[in-house]
Amino acid sequence: MMRFFRPNRPIWLAMLAVVLTLTFYARPAFAVNPDEMLSDPVLEGRAREISQELRCLVCQNQSIDDSDADLAHDLRVLVRERLLAGDSNQQAIDYIVARYGDYVLLNPPLKPDTYILWASPFILLILAALAVVGFYRRKKRDGRIAPANLTDQERKRLDEILSPSGD
Amino acid sequence: MRFWIAVIPLVLFAALAGIFLTNIGKDQSVIPSALIGKPAPEFSLPPLPGRDKGISRADLTQGHVSVVNVFASWCVPCRAEHPMIKRLAAEAGVPVYGLNYKEKDPQDGVNWLDELGDPYTAVGMDISGRTGIDFGVYGVPETFIIDGDGKIAYKQVGPIDAETLENVLLPKIRELKKG
Numbered sequence: 336m337m338r339f340f341r342p343n344r345p346i347w348l349a350m351l352a353v354v355l356t357l358t359f360y361a362r363p364a365f366a367v368n369p370d371e372m373l374s375d376p377v378l379e380g381r382a383r384e385i386s387q388e389l390r391c392l393v394c395q396n397q398s399i400d401d402s403d404a405d406l407a408h409d410l411r412v413l414v415r416e417r418l419l420a421g422d423s424n425q426q427a428i429d430y431i432v433a434r435y436g437d438y439v440l441l442n443p444p445l446k447p448d449t450y451i452l453w454a455s456p457f458i459l460l461i462l463a464a465l466a467v468v469g470f471y472r473r474k475k476r477d478g479r480i481a482p483a484n485l486t487d488q489e490r491k492r493l494d495e496i497l498s499p500s501g502d
Numbered sequence: 503m504r505f506w507i508a509v510i511p512l513v514l515f516a517a518l519a520g521i522f523l524t525n526i527g528k529d530q531s532v533i534p535s536a537l538i539g540k541p542a543p544e545f546s547l548p549p550l551p552g553r554d555k556g557i558s559r560a561d562l563t564q565g566h567v568s569v570v571n572v573f574a575s576w577c578v579p580c581r582a583e584h585p586m587i588k589r590l591a592a593e594a595g596v597p598v599y600g601l602n603y604k605e606k607d608p609q610d611g612v613n614w615l616d617e618l619g620d621p622y623t624a625v626g627m628d629i630s631g632r633t634g635i636d637f638g639v640y641g642v643p644e645t646f647i648i649d650g651d652g653k654i655a656y657k658q659v660g661p662i663d664a665e666t667l668e669n670v671l672l673p674k675i676r677e678l679k680k681g
Contacts (some may be wrong), residue, residue, distance in 0.1 A: 392533060392640035403602070406640055409631050434543075434638045436536030 369401065371408070373415050382415045385427055389414070390439050398441055535638055535657040542570075542652050543636035547626025550612050552674065557599045557626035563652035567678045569598040569671075570646040571622070572620065572634060574607060575614035577642040583661035584618050590667060591621035594675045600625035603634050603642050649678050 367386070373379040386400035391407040399407040399414075411433065417427040431439055443449050485493065537543075546558035562568050567578055573580040579678075591598040601621035602611040608627055615625070628634050637646065647656040656674050658666065 406631070409635060413632075413635060432536070434536065434635060435640065436534060436638075438533045440535075476651075 371411055371415065373419070378415070378418050381424055382411070382418055385414050385418075385424055386411055388428065388441055389431055390441050392435060392439065399476070435478060524592065532659050533640065535654070535659075537638050537654045538657060539619075540654055542646070542648055542654055543633070545626075545633040545636060547601065547628055547633055550615075550625050551590070551608050551629055552612065553625070555624045557601070558622050559652065561597070561599060561624065562648045563650075566676055567596045567649045567650055567655075568648045569594065569596060569675070570601055570637070570648060571598060572601045572603050572637070572639050572642050572644045572646075574603045574642050575610040577603075579661040580643045583643050583663075584621075586662040586664065586667050588619060588621040589664075590662070590671065591623075594672060596675060596679070597623035599623055602627045603635075604631045605629065643667065645671070647678065648673055650681075 367383070373382060383400060387398045389399045389410065391397045391399045391402035391404055391410075393404040393406050394402050397407075399410045414427050414431070417430055422430065428440070437444055437448075443452060445453055520663075534639065542562050544559050547556045549556040557570075562570070571590075571591065573583075573587075587598065598621060602617075602625050605611050605627065611625065611627065615622075624635075625673055631639075637644075641659060643661055644664060645658040646654055647658075649655045655678055658671065662671065
């Protein structure tokens with residue numbers, strides 16, 4: 336019989352090696368240009384941290400750290416300027432928020448406007464817990480009612496199935 | 503109990519339908535401005551090449567309503583919007599200032615206005631885009647209505663069409679002028 340699929344070990348190993356290499360070497364592609372970076376690695380690290388928290392307002396589902404948009408570039412440069420001027424991370428973030436509002440934060444802050452947003456996972460958890468409790472209660476209650484006895488016909492069919500077939 | 507199980511999906515549906523209904527027609531990409539009701543930022547922008555007057559915050563605090571329109575020669579919707587800026591300048595009876603946002607070459611803004619006509623009271627050049635950021639600009643064109651005290655009263659994101667001009671901007675300006 337012909338075999339369509341014969342594992343060829345060296346090729347499979349090589350492919351596995353490639354996949355693993357790509358998996359572990361893969362890093363998100365950042366849009367930060369070398370000429371934007373600060374020479375002080377500590378400040379640059381903080382700038383990167385802040386940039387990842389801030390939404391790019393042009394593309395809206397990317398952080399300014401990831402975005403190639405012109406405005407994202409300007410905001411990255413602005414964040415670095417604020418850090419060089421001695422701002423703390425929070426002050427630099429507040430500076431941007433003062434201009435663009437909470438929307439620019441990828442992590443929404445906890446405040447009256449967002450209580451429902453933050454509470455929703457817990458509300459869902461409670462609803463799910465109630466549903467589970469209800470399910471088991473019902474099961475327990477129904478379990479007390481004994482099932483009806485088998486009819487003669489059912490019993491006969493069961494015996495047929497269970498008896499060893501003479502082969 | 504059975505009754506409630508039957509009712510819950512109905513209630514959920516009605517609630518969701520209500521939420522969706524109120525969102526119909528809203529452009530989800532429009533971000534509410536953080537600056538409404540706040541003073542316009544401190545800024546001072548140089549004039550276009552060959553002109554003698556730029557714009558600064560002082561222009562917006564003269565005790566009367568004014569408009570700041572953010573435009574750029576590279577911005578295609580700005581070209582579409584331009585006739586409405588002309589109408590706005592002619593019909594609103596308030597100064598309309600141009601904020602020429604991030605031109606690659608300062609001359610580009612001049613050429614653009616030479617070609618299409620210049621309805622602006624004065625134009626300031628924001629080559630770095632920093633004043634734009636201070637105004638919370640994220641997509642050109644944007645238009646700000648500033649009250650007499652220099653506070654930002656309204657922000658229009660995206661191009662102005664005739665409907666927006668007649669039903670939103672002009673009434674808003676009239677209302678502010680009345681005080």
